[in-house]
Amino acid sequence: MIEVSIPATTANLGCGFDVLGMALDIFYTVRVQTIKENQYIIRNRGEGERYLPEDERNLFFRTIKKISKWKNFPELGLEVEAFNQIPVSRGLGSSAACISAAVATVNELNGRALSIEEMIHFAAQIEGHPDNVIPAMVGGLTVAMKNGEQIHYQKFPFFDNIHLVACIPEYTLSTEEMRRILPSDYSREDVIFNLSRIAYLVGSIFRQDREGFFTALDDAIHQPFRGQKIPGFFEVRGYLREKGMGEAVISGSGSTVLLMLRDPITTSGKEKISELFAQKGTKDLIIKNVNWQNQGIRVKQL
Template identity: 40%
Template sequence: MIKIKVPASTANIGAGFDCFGLALKLYNEFEFDEIESDGLIFLQNGKPSSIAIEDNLIYFSMLEAFKKYNFKHKGFYINVINSDVPLSRGLGSSATCIAAGINAANYFMNKIMTEQEIINLATKIEGHPDNVVPALIGGFNISLVENNNVVYSKINLPEDLLFVALIPNFQMSTESSRKILPENYSKSDCVFNISRAAMLISSLYKKDFSNLRTSLQDKIHQPFRGPAIKDMDLIFDKSKEFNALGEFISGSGSTLMIIIDKHNSEFYNKMDAFLKTTSACWKMKILEPDICGAIIV
């Protein structure tokens, strides 16, 4: 039996649509073992799960890896022993399942897959690399796909930054969130995003936080997803008032992400008090970046 621990991730990070992603210290953990019979025994916290095999992304990812390498196998036992990454909240829950499934398959195939092959397959399953790359290797990553091969670069983050996840009690599926986006964008909107994405990387590299809020602006997805997130504008206004460094929608939502300086000791209590006055129920988690990614423990 093996255990695999995979971090949550926040994607897009403002203007980096489908290519920026950051792993965070919030985890899903999984147990895997081979069984003599065919098929799947799937548990959540040790109890039988109602999720159908065809809807099980963990098992599907394992099978995709086995199929790619023509690996003959019997059945498997999978137990989700810890699920701190909430579903459909823009924190990469699907990426944790994909990363866990492929890593488990690779383990049972005697580790024949390279890191690049794991990343390529995970991206093929997910459809884009922004969440799966940091889930697999940790850190802040810029990722793109070139000729079915994922090209990625890890950026060193300043140690002074913390990421505050505001997680509401309502979901936003990635599929529905993508459907509300336009098919085409103006040249000026594209230039807007290119400039902000480039400035964000420069600001992080130079540890210059004066332009961070401006660098997190976006015209590709946030203007269209924002209206579905209750009180987002009010929360972002208060975040600025409470001396945060910048704000953005985490992935496709519904989680909002706020970047603060680690010395901003008053932010949590002030934001917590304000959130209690809003119409939705919010959970707030202050998270550090995860630099390791998926690990077998």
């Protein structure tokens, strides 16, 4: 039996739309054993357990079957226990984690035949967003770039003196819907706005310049539009800026809002954030301290 664990991810980080991603310490873990029967059995535990399929329709198995076909690997009967801490359809990379876990499982069951570059390539083809898949697989904060069919990335450590808090609403948002609300064209000013900020932000990460990082987080490409679908986002971001506490960004396409703070959040701070969301109608909210993770795929033989 093998155990594969994959971290959640937060993508975009404000100005880094479809480019930046970072691994977080919330995990999707599977324990996998081969069985003689040509069957696919999965038992879901944790987030999504009430409605995720427990047969070959599950995304984990669909991914395994695709990669086995692409690489001519033998199809094996599998029995899986899945333990999911990652809220589903909340912008924390639950699909990317599931797909990455499946890719890593296929790799282990076939003698580690795939390089990390091949694993990223296959996972990104299935998931569609390298900015989610790459940090899930390699950890850290990553910059993703596509060049034709090739995917390139750079990995950086995040700041140890920026405190991360995930504000996770009960409601879900579909990535497809949140892409449809984005404009098909942008002004030159908006493009320059984001280009300058992502360049400055990456430079700030490289130099570990915390204040430079906070300065560069603003965005003109996706948050002004997606924020309208996340009641309370603009109010919480405005409050953090006014108090000099830090910044708020939409995690992926939402609905989670990630707070990036200069100091650890206090009990009164959590109460204020909850109040601001509640005033706009978001009352079922989990506020959770999270940390960035430098490691992506974790594999253990049990």
